[in-house]
Amino acid sequence: MRIVSILALLALTSGSAAAAVYQIGDNDGYGAAICDNCSHSFDGFSADHDGRSAAEKLATDGAQYTDTYSTTHPGFSPHGLETVATFHFGGLGTHWTSGKLEIDLADFQASEFGAVAAAFNGITQDFAFDDGYTKTAVHSFVLSDAVLNSINATGELIITIDRNNSSDFYGIDYLKLTDLTEPVMFMPPRIETVALPVPEPETYLMLLAGLALLSFTYRRNIKPVNLGI
Ligand SMILES: [Ca+2]
Ligand SMILES: [Ca+2]
Ligand SMILES: [Ca+2]
Numbered sequence: 001m002r003i004v005s006i007l008a009l010l011a012l013t014s015g016s017a018a019a020a021v022y023q024i025g026d027n028d029g030y031g032a033a034i035c036d037n038c039s040h041s042f043d044g045f046s047a048d049h050d051g052r053s054a055a056e057k058l059a060t061d062g063a064q065y066t067d068t069y070s071t072t073h074p075g076f077s078p079h080g081l082e083t084v085a086t087f088h089f090g091g092l093g094t095h096w097t098s099g100k101l102e103i104d105l106a107d108f109q110a111s112e113f114g115a116v117a118a119a120f121n122g123i124t125q126d127f128a129f130d131d132g133y134t135k136t137a138v139h140s141f142v143l144s145d146a147v148l149n150s151i152n153a154t155g156e157l158i159i160t161i162d163r164n165n166s167s168d169f170y171g172i173d174y175l176k177l178t179d180l181t182e183p184v185m186f187m188p189p190r191i192e193t194v195a196l197p198v199p200e201p202e203t204y205l206m207l208l209a210g211l212a213l214l215s216f217t218y219r220r221n222i223k224p225v226n227l228g229i
């Protein structure tokens with residue numbers, strides 16, 4: 001006797017959360033509405049550009065370093081004698097498997113004035129950009145496994161940009177961190193497969209013959225009823 005299985009459909013559902021995005025500083029073109037990957041109008045000699053909003057000036061997460069020219073350049077920066085800009089992304093959780101960081105930079109000239117020393121959670125990053133004078137450029141970093149592990153160990157990402165070995169003037173518009181961790185797939189409780197017997201044709205014939213015999217026997221055993229009409 002053949003067995004036909006009833007296929008149980010397993011519906012997969014997912015926790016389809018959108019990628020979380022964290023941002024330090026506002027994407028306002030260095031406070032002067034300068035488009036991305038364009039040219040700025042900063043004055044690298046008087047360094048008088050400060051496009052910070054009131055919130056940026058008061059910030060403590062690193063936003064106070066955005067929209068200034070040149071950030072942490074002693075003698076020119078609004079930050080006095082500071083030489084290291086620190087940006088702090090907190091509350092990131094410990095689940096990261098993939099992520100990227102986008103930083104909108106202006107006027108980086110590493111070959112001419114030296115590369116700044118940058119690190120993500122203490123892990124060195126390549127900031128030897130040669131975008132050129134007056135040029136703005138959005139740079140994107142794919143977070144390495146080491147950086148992801150450091151985020152998962154601490155729940156934060158601390159970015160340091162140290163200009164002690166650089167005399168370059170530059171600006172920073174904003175930093176945007178994106179969590180690209182794949183959403184977790186949730187499997188519903190498994191539905192067990194059910195097997196039902198399916199009669200073969202000869203079984204049908206035997207069944208029909210049996211029913212016919214029963215019907216014949218039944219009719220023979222019924223006595224006519226005189227209804228008197
Ligand atoms: Ca601003
Ligand atoms: Ca420069
Ligand atoms: Ca900005």
